[in-house]
Amino acid sequence: MLPKPVEMDAAQEVEEPPSISEDEPPSKAVLLHTPRPALWADIPDEKWNDWHWQIAHRLNTVDELSQIVNLTAEEVTGLTADDKFRVDITPYFASLIDPDDPDCPVRRQVIPLGRELHAFTGMMADSLAEDRHSPVPGLVHRYPDRALMLVTTQCASYCRYCTRSRIVGNPHQTFSKVDFAAQLDYLRRTPQIRDVLLSGGDPLTLNPKTLEYILASLREIEHIEIIRIGTRVPVFLPQRITDELCDMIRQYHPVWMNIHVNHPKEITPELNRALDKLLSAGIPLGNQSVLLAGINDSVDIQRELVHKLVKNRVRPYYLYQCDLVKGAGHFRTTVSKGIEIIEGLRGHTSGYAVPTYVVDAPGGGGKIPVMPQYLISQSPGRVVLRNYEGYITTYDEPTDYDPHQIDHLNQQSVHRDESGQGGVSGLLAGESQAIKPEGFDTLHQRGGAAHRLNGDAAKWQPYHQNGNGHNGNGHNGNGHSSNANGHTNE
Ligand SMILES: *Cc1c(COP(=O)(O)O)cnc(C)c1O
Numbered sequence: 340m341l342p343k344p345v346e347m348d349a350a351q352e353v354e355e356p357p358s359i360s361e362d363e364p365p366s367k368a369v370l371l372h373t374p375r376p377a378l379w380a381d382i383p384d385e386k387w388n389d390w391h392w393q394i395a396h397r398l399n400t401v402d403e404l405s406q407i408v409n410l411t412a413e414e415v416t417g418l419t420a421d422d423k424f425r426v427d428i429t430p431y432f433a434s435l436i437d438p439d440d441p442d443c444p445v446r447r448q449v450i451p452l453g454r455e456l457h458a459f460t461g462m463m464a465d466s467l468a469e470d471r472h473s474p475v476p477g478l479v480h481r482y483p484d485r486a487l488m489l490v491t492t493q494c495a496s497y498c499r500y501c502t503r504s505r506i507v508g509n510p511h512q513t514f515s516k517v518d519f520a521a522q523l524d525y526l527r528r529t530p531q532i533r534d535v536l537l538s539g540g541d542p543l544t545l546n547p548k549t550l551e552y553i554l555a556s557l558r559e560i561e562h563i564e565i566i567r568i569g570t571r572v573p574v575f576l577p578q579r580i581t582d583e584l585c586d587m588i589r590q591y592h593p594v595w596m597n598i599h600v601n602h603p604k605e606i607t608p609e610l611n612r613a614l615d616k617l618l619s620a621g622i623p624l625g626n627q628s629v630l631l632a633g634i635n636d637s638v639d640i641q642r643e644l645v646h647k648l649v650k651n652r653v654r655p656y657y658l659y660q661c662d663l664v665k666g667a668g669h670f671r672t673t674v675s676k677g678i679e680i681i682e683g684l685r686g687h688t689s690g691y692a693v694p695t696y697v698v699d700a701p702g703g704g705g706k707i708p709v710m711p712q713y714l715i716s717q718s719p720g721r722v723v724l725r726n727y728e729g730y731i732t733t734y735d736e737p738t739d740y741d742p743h744q745i746d747h748l749n750q751q752s753v754h755r756d757e758s759g760q761g762g763v764s765g766l767l768a769g770e771s772q773a774i775k776p777e778g779f780d781t782l783h784q785r786g787g788a789a790h791r792l793n794g795d796a797a798k799w800q801p802y803h804q805n806g807n808g809h810n811g812n813g814h815n816g817n818g819h820s821s822n823a824n825g826h827t828n829e
């Protein structure tokens with residue numbers, strides 16, 4: 340099937356017009372492509388389209404980059420700093436840069452500024468505390484049923500705001516067979532994990548044998564239902580998405596993939612064709628963007644981005660608030676900017692095109708969704724809601740709703756043990772009465788000793804809170820709950 344050409348950025352000229360006709364076999368069709376800077380005009384297509392060539396010719400110095408970009412003084416400072424985060428840009432991605440515009444959104448993502456060396460309040464090396472949530476190196480197990488597996492520190496190009504700059508780019512920090520063995524061993528003995536995300540670094544920069552070894556090993560673990568790959572390779576190095584690679588990956592289905600596009604300018608005919616191959620291999624595609632000041636912190640740019648993504652059959656998944664990580668200070672926006680963007684998307688465009696805006700909690704709390712408030716008020720029996728247009732309406736709730744109708748079916752369904760991570764949902768289900776700050780009980784003893792009034796714990800146990808089926812969740816009465824004895828607040 341012929342890949343559908345996508346719109347070119349208005350500023351880019353199409354060198355050759357598309358001459359795709361119905362009777363021509365795809366191989367003969369002249370496909371749209373991104374124009375190359377003069378520096379690479381004479382590189383034969385076989386080389387340009389070969390990912391090995393692209394990787395071998397990445398740009399990282401002032402000398403190399405000045406051949407295609409008119410560098411600013413601040414970029415020169417950024418590029419010549421001793422302790423900078425790694426710089427490497429594939430010729431393909433570099434060819435998307437506007438040589439004369441210091442604000443070019445592609446350029447800003449990959450060419451460092453002097454500013455990135457500035458420390459800012461709240462900055463951390465590992466702001467998501469990933470290394471603290473890793474039972475073994477490179478395996479972050481933060482949520483009940485899924486885990487993040489870091490498989491390499493290498494990427495096709497390096498994003499200045501990378502949340503994992505503490506290890507990414509450094510070949511000495513990369514993960515080895517010994518690490519993979521420990522990660523896989525942890526996954527094997529942790530049956531609650533049903534979803535494994537491969538990340539890094541970029542898993543698609545691994546040599547295909549190693550990637551296949553990891554996919555095959557994961558597939559041998561029965562409780563792992565889905566595998567996800569987080570990758571920016573289709574964006575930085577679309578040439579890497581070969582039929583061979585897709586054929587390898589498809590053997591290990593269900594495999595999902597999240598790509599990482601931040602600005603519509605990154606959506607090129609080359610990316611479109613790479614995505615088409617991945618989709619043809621049956622890999623559902625999502626996109627994760629980072630909200631970046633001066634790059635995509637605009638409702639109009641985000642709308643254009645998500646529209647182009649869905650046209651390419653990529654579902655916008657997350658829009659991330661920029662992390663409190665070293666190097667990312669000048670990319671940070673306020674959280675209200677993210678809310679404004681979601682306000683400008685939800686209702687205004689296809690639901691499929693609206694990502695979930697999340698703040699990944701500093702300290703390791705995981706992703707916290709943040710959105711405009713649509714529930715305006717409520718009283719028993721009625722809620723007041725507003726829509727994207729500001730239309731304010733009421734919804735009358737049923738007065739005879741019985742949440743226990745479902746109990747019978749519920750008891751036949753599988754209850755997943757969340758091992759103490761039931762959270763607020765667990766409070767609603769009556770698994771526990773409260774979630775307490777660390778040291779709460781000790782603090783409130785105020786140094787007092789046991790006395791005649793505080794000895795009987797039963798008097799703080801809510802009457803029938805647990806085990807009587809009156810807690811809105813049929814699972815709690817049948818011993819599935821991690822706190823089936825009902826004494827949860829001691
Ligand atoms: C983002 C992330 C996941 C996946 O979260 P989803 O919301 O399921 O996409 C899992 N583990 C870690 C550590 C993560 O940061």
Ligand code: SF4
Pocket residue numbers: 493494496497498500501502503507539540541570571
């Ligand atoms: S591709 Fe991902 S891991 Fe690699 S530098 Fe960019 S943000 Fe970091």
